[in-house]
Amino acid sequence: PNGVTTGLDHLVELGVTHVHILPMFDFWTGDEADKDFERSYNWGYDPYLFTVPEGRYSTDPINPYTRIIEVKQMVKTLHENGVRVILDMVFPHTWGVGVMSPFDQAVPYYFYRIDKTGAYLNESGCGNVIASERPMMRKYIIDTLKWWVTEYKIDGFRFDQMGLMDKVTMLAIKSELTKIEPSVVLYGEPWGGWGAPIRFGKAEIGGTGIAAFNDEFRDALRGSVFNPAVKGFLMGALAKETGVKRGVAGSIEYDEVIRSFAKDPQETINYVACHDNHTLWDKNYLAAQADTNVKWTEEMLKDAQKLAGAVLLTSQGIPFLHAGQDFARTKKFDENSYNSPISINGLDYARKAEFIDVFNYYKGLIELRKAHIAFRQRTAEDIRKKLTFLPTPRKMVAFVLKDENDPWKEILVIYNGDTKDQQFTLPEGTWNVVVDKNNAGTKVLYQVSGKINIKATSAMVMYKAN
Structure with a gap:
């Protein structure tokens, strides 16, 4: 619309190196033959079969070959355009248990964590939690990831609720996948469901070469993800400088005060927004509405959107941009759009034309980062020195x-x-x-x-x- 690029052309124009795709393995929710995403849509965080592409995105879900061929064509096309592909994997829970779980159908209870009474634990907040520490579950996870890398040429994985996975399994994943693809990218959420015991969180990340979403940096920049009125550094909040400095230094142990969870900068994913919670634009708009001291204009909110990109793309570590952050994406203030219609979840490229100055700013920042190795230090020692x-x-x-x-x-x-x-x-x-x-x-x-x-x-x- 209005002469702007969209889809793949947009990604190439923006200059991103990787695209992270939300779950596209076979998930339970939705009729595969139903393409009305306005009436029925879901992100796909309800796993059923982990090694099979989801049929809802296939042009012919009835023919099992079609989805396989189309995923391979998609990955190949992205690769040909210089964009690597990261899959979102949701191992810590499944859609259902018992007759609704292929794992329970194979060996009842073995693949899940259960309590002393034999009841399923609910560490994920989704009704169950897989037992990644059990040998055959660990083998299944590793085999699944190897299958996506070897068969579909996937370049990396994002792990949902990675904090619920055990450390031995995560290290085995890293070891096995690096043998196949030395530059494989592995990162995830260093948490689980509310109050769940964390097995592979930020306390365990340092030195593994696996990255975690940096919620400390996120909150220093944008404020609270749970209370939209609470502002961050981007909107003039006080006492956020140290949190920002920790993020800028790659969350390594820089000095006595500027220190966090990473041993090397590759272990932090620096972000201000992702598919969860409000988009950055919506969050800042709501914070502006609640601000009794400053009267915010749209131009000022655009400035905050640009500043967010400038901080992320000049900080040490791995920068992560929510799709559409580069043109002030809105989800009309929906903060949990997992089953909202495509009109909420889709990318509105008319907005790119409207906020083309924000897009060009992000594009320029990406060009700057790619051209200058100073923003991409490899080790904690390099950061401390330079x-x-x-x-x-x-x-x-x-x-x-x-x-x-x-x-x-x-x-x-x-x-x-x-x-x-x-x-x-x-x-x-x-x-x-x-x-x-x-x-x-x-x-x-x-x-x-x-x-x-x-x-x-x-x-x-x-x-x-x-």
């Missing part, structure tokens, strides 16, 4: 990256989370600005030196002129 935080006023974070391997030997990044402009004194020298409030990329916009004005709710990236 990243230095600078003193700033409140509601601001600034740091310098000095990396001899980067064509820009010295890069300065500044985030102003305040709803007012702030003054900042630059380190000595002349600096080439490549990112400011309105523009982002690798081209020099203008030069600055000395004391400068950092616009409200904005980021600046610059490198030292020779």
